[in-house]
Amino acid sequence: MIxxxxxxxxxxxxxxxxxxxxxxxxxxxxxxxxxxxxxQGDFRDAIAAGISELLHANxxxxxxxxxxxxxxxxxxxxxxxxxxxxxxxxxxxxxxxRVVKVKDPAILPLDLEIRFVPGIKNAQADRSxxxxxxxxxxxxxxxxAVGLMTSLYRNLPLTMIELGSTTKLIHxxxxxxxxxxxxxxxxxxxxAVKKETFxxxxxxxxxxxxxxxxxxxxxxxDSVHHAGLLRTLLFTRFIEFSLPCTAVERTFFCQAxxxxxxxxxxxxxxxxxxxxxxxxxxxxxxxxxxxxxSLWRSRYGLENPVHFICDKDEIAQLAIKGAGYIARQMT
Numbered sequence: 001m002i003x004x005x006x007x008x009x010x011x012x013x014x015x016x017x018x019x020x021x022x023x024x025x026x027x028x029x030x031x032x033x034x035x036x037x038x039x040q041g042d043f044r045d046a047i048a049a050g051i052s053e054l055l056h057a058n059x060x061x062x063x064x065x066x067x068x069x070x071x072x073x074x075x076x077x078x079x080x081x082x083x084x085x086x087x088x089x090x091x092x093x094x095x096x097x098r099v100v101k102v103k104d105p106a107i108l109p110l111d112l113e114i115r116f117v118p119g120i121k122n123a124q125a126d127r128s129x130x131x132x133x134x135x136x137x138x139x140x141x142x143x144x145a146v147g148l149m150t151s152l153y154r155n156l157p158l159t160m161i162e163l164g165s166t167t168k169l170i171h172x173x174x175x176x177x178x179x180x181x182x183x184x185x186x187x188x189x190x191x192a193v194k195k196e197t198f199x200x201x202x203x204x205x206x207x208x209x210x211x212x213x214x215x216x217x218x219x220x221x222d223s224v225h226h227a228g229l230l231r232t233l234l235f236t237r238f239i240e241f242s243l244p245c246t247a248v249e250r251t252f253f254c255q256a257x258x259x260x261x262x263x264x265x266x267x268x269x270x271x272x273x274x275x276x277x278x279x280x281x282x283x284x285x286x287x288x289x290x291x292x293x294s295l296w297r298s299r300y301g302l303e304n305p306v307h308f309i310c311d312k313d314e315i316a317q318l319a320i321k322g323a324g325y326i327a328r329q330m331t
Contacts, residue, residue: 122272
């Protein structure tokens with residue numbers, strides 16, 4: 001029996017696995033950026049408490065668990081232990097070999113070994129400003145990528161695009177190596193525009209995931225191309241008083257503008273040598289997935305197989321399957 005720890009910025013999930021099957025789970029509303037964990041000591045104690053609660057709820061002790069395996073921001077300088085990124089491209093064997101095993105009460109005050117999966121960073125030609133656009137990092141997404149390519153999509157090359165608080169393109173090459181990533185801040189920018197600017201007054205509080213307009217998507221794309229992203233975002237407010245449109249359409253337009261700007265990620269992917277000829281897997285809300293597929297096909301004229309993973313539980317399963325796979329490869 002093992003425990004999988006998937007820790008992010010605002011919450012941490014614990015999964016109890018027996019023979020590859022989830023037998024229990026526990027959600028802790030504490031992440032590395034949480035106000036409830038102001039220091040590493042607070043975060044450490046919160047993680048220990050979360051594990052203890054999971055075990056207690058299932059009448060277990062640490063003696064019943066072989067080890068815990070952790071990925072995500074828990075391996076950053078804000079987490080339990082900073083594990084240096086390893087440089088792409090990274091094979092599954094290399095990733096497994098770089099997992100760090102620790103049993104230290106100063107790091108986790110429990111009688112339990114914890115194994116940290118390192119994040120991955122892009123290769124750089126040199127450490128200078130001239131290679132700025134080559135830089136990218138991931139922590140946690142590498143484990144999701146492992147889950148994707150070892151359980152669902154085995155045809156290579158493969159590109160995974162996560163549409164969440166960030167947009168992150170992760171490429172897996174023909175040899176099955178994680179070749180690197182490209183990230184934008186689009187999800188967090190959308191949330192900030194909606195919450196912190198007057199533009200949000202012209203938008204829905206909750207997105208209508210069933211609405212889709214190819215015309216509005218194209219108008220947003222054209223505006224971003226000619227007028228720039230920032231002016232286009234402002235149009236979300238202006239059109240309320242200038243065009244016959246609904247809040248649903250304005251909300252869609254704002255999202256479409258950010259999606260259009262994110263098409264630069266595909267240009268950067270090609271510049272970095274990531275092949276976009278294989279399957280594409282988009283994870284996130286269906287409406288956003290549809291936007292990116294439509295824009296990508298119209299801009300590049302490619303007809304690659306495109307798959308959506310939109311169910312939250314299915315998305316969460318990627319990290320679980322990835323961590324489980326890594327754990328099974330270890331002695």
